[in-house]
Amino acid sequence: MTLIKSSSGIRGTLGGKVGNGFSPIDIIQFAGGYVSWMKKRYKSKKKFVLILGRDGRVSSVLFQQFLIITFQSLGVDVINIGLSTTPTVGIAVMNENADGGVMLTASHNPKNWNGLKMFNSYGEFLSEEDFEKLFYIAEKKYFSFSSYKKLGNLFKIDNYIQKHIEKILSLPIIDKNIIQKSKLKIVVDGINSTGGIAVPILLKYLGVHVIKMYCDPHGNFVHNPEPIEKNLREICKKVPDIKADLGISVDPDVDRVVFICENGDFFGEEYTLVAISDYILENKFGPIVSTLSSSHALKDLSIKKGVPYYSTPVGEIHVVKKMKEVHAVIGGEGNGGIIYPDLRYGRDALIGIALLLTQIAKLANIPLSELKKRYSNYFMSKKKIQFSSHERIKILLKTIKKKYKGKKMDFSDGIKIYLKYNEWIHIRKSNTENIIRIHTESTSRKKADFLSKKIIYEMKEL
Missing domain, CATH: 3.40.120.10 (Alpha-D-Glucose-1,6-Bisphosphate, subunit A, domain 3)
Structure with a gap:
């Protein structure tokens, strides 16, 4: 079972114990953290409005109901736009002058996954700093439900993809x-x-x-x-x-x-x-x-x-x-x-x-x-390998850094190693899965594949 929290939102596999996958309990907890973060961010407001959309996943129909009930219980008005796209939710937040929005989706992950993508009042994803605050609030359960007099309202708009x-x-x-x-x-x-x-x-x-x-x-x-x-x-x-x-x-x-x-x-x-x-x-x-x-x-x-x-x-x-x-x-x-x-x-x-x-x-x-044909012709190899722990990743990256000492490198996101002008290797932890992503590029498909196989072999030998 998997539950991932990152700047891309929250997503995980369905089923299993709470905290080990994406469950209704997690939905309530993170939705509560999100609303509490939002109220702190826009504390001058008395009433809050959220946009809610979902993708076509089988579980999204059910989980949508959990979100609506949770948000209303937290005193937030919900505009449910139903089957939607992530960018459509962003557009709806802007159009309706909403305080935020949530898209129920696990993006490119398989159908046994689901998750939440969260927006600010500009129809954009939350910053890393804001996500850290949200996760802290959710983990500590620093949120309060509303009395029956202050429950949120539910509205529905069916044509937002058209808009x-x-x-x-x-x-x-x-x-x-x-x-x-x-x-x-x-x-x-x-x-x-x-x-x-x-x-x-x-x-x-x-x-x-x-x-x-x-x-x-x-x-x-x-x-x-x-x-x-x-x-x-x-x-x-x-x-x-x-x-x-x-x-x-x-x-x-x-x-x-x-x-x-x-x-x-x-x-x-x-x-x-x-x-x-x-x-x-x-x-x-x-x-x-x-x-x-x-x-x-x-x-x-x-x-x-x-x-x-x-x-x-x-x-x-x-x-x-x-x-x-x-x-x-x-x-x-x-x-x-x-x-x-x-x-x-x-x-x-x-x-x-x-x-x-x-x-x-x-x-x-x-x-x-x-x-x-108008553009430079490059070939990329995109591989991924499972990792056992975050500590193991740190050790791997540190060792790779030593091995390629003398090469130009960028450490702002894992390690990117520049071999020459048009060849490079990028090794980084995924934001959306428990994997290490290895991307390589060259002017030759054969060379790009060789570089990725070489770096994977080196990592497995460590």
Whole structure:
């Protein structure tokens, strides 16, 4: 059983003893901690309002009821927007001037997981400092329930995905008309979660002929829900079989998006941000921000365009913080997470789709396989290994640091070792699973794989 608390929120496996997994008791405890944190943060207010959304997981229907009851018992009004996406909850917080919001989801984790993503009053994830305060309050149970006279009210709004999409389409950088004229045919893998609702609605507004795969939001994930190449063999085969222009896959809470080329090749989750940044920089000059684990192709693009590039530790809150500091025009993560600040400071698959479709339509419907050729050609190997304890991780990282002494290294998020300009190794503890992530990159797939195997062998020998 697993329960993980991090800057990405709270998530865990279902079942088992309290504290060893994600249970109704944990929901009550962390929801109480969140409300108490919120009341301390905005203490001048007398009445508080929260947005609540959920993904399509089977357990989300049940756990949603626990959250509603808990929040109302704590004296908070709840606006339940039902089946939703993580970025939609952020948009709803902004639109409704709410004091915060909660998305019931475990993001890319399998269907035996669930969790909570929490927002501040700006529709953004909480900072690391605020999460630490929340976790402390939750652990100590420093929260109080309301009397019957001060119980919260429950409201329901059913069309927030529609409102979210309308907000995206109102952005000047999205050219709805040129996309409609392109008459694109696109396959969508919605992983039987809310992407199966949101992505087809967006595409139909854009005049796209949509072929759906797994778009019923009942939560029975047919394949591993993380949108990476090895999990998307079926859509990669279907796109060329039916002569579609491209394919789109998202994770269960729709904050990550990846694309499949017309020939069935995987466009690459790293190149989602690269291509979209290219389009943004054609229209607006300014810095780009991504993470230490993102492809060097993005830095190459920044050099070509003559704009600053900044890297941060992995995690949306770190990227957003740096984007605000440097006034970045675009940012995100190499996992397919796009952050376009003119909409909201948070990852959003739907804005990523609208931006990329505008880009290819303006390039006379350039095939994705041709678009990718415009960018530096790197290969990444992404591996993960289970770890036994946090102490063991510290020992491993310390030993690796000694072994590669003399190489340029970055210690802001685990260890990133720069072997030469276009080769690197990044070793870090995951924010969302009890694993160590090992990312390597090179101009050769064979070399990238060799580097990851080499570092794993070295770690296992320690």
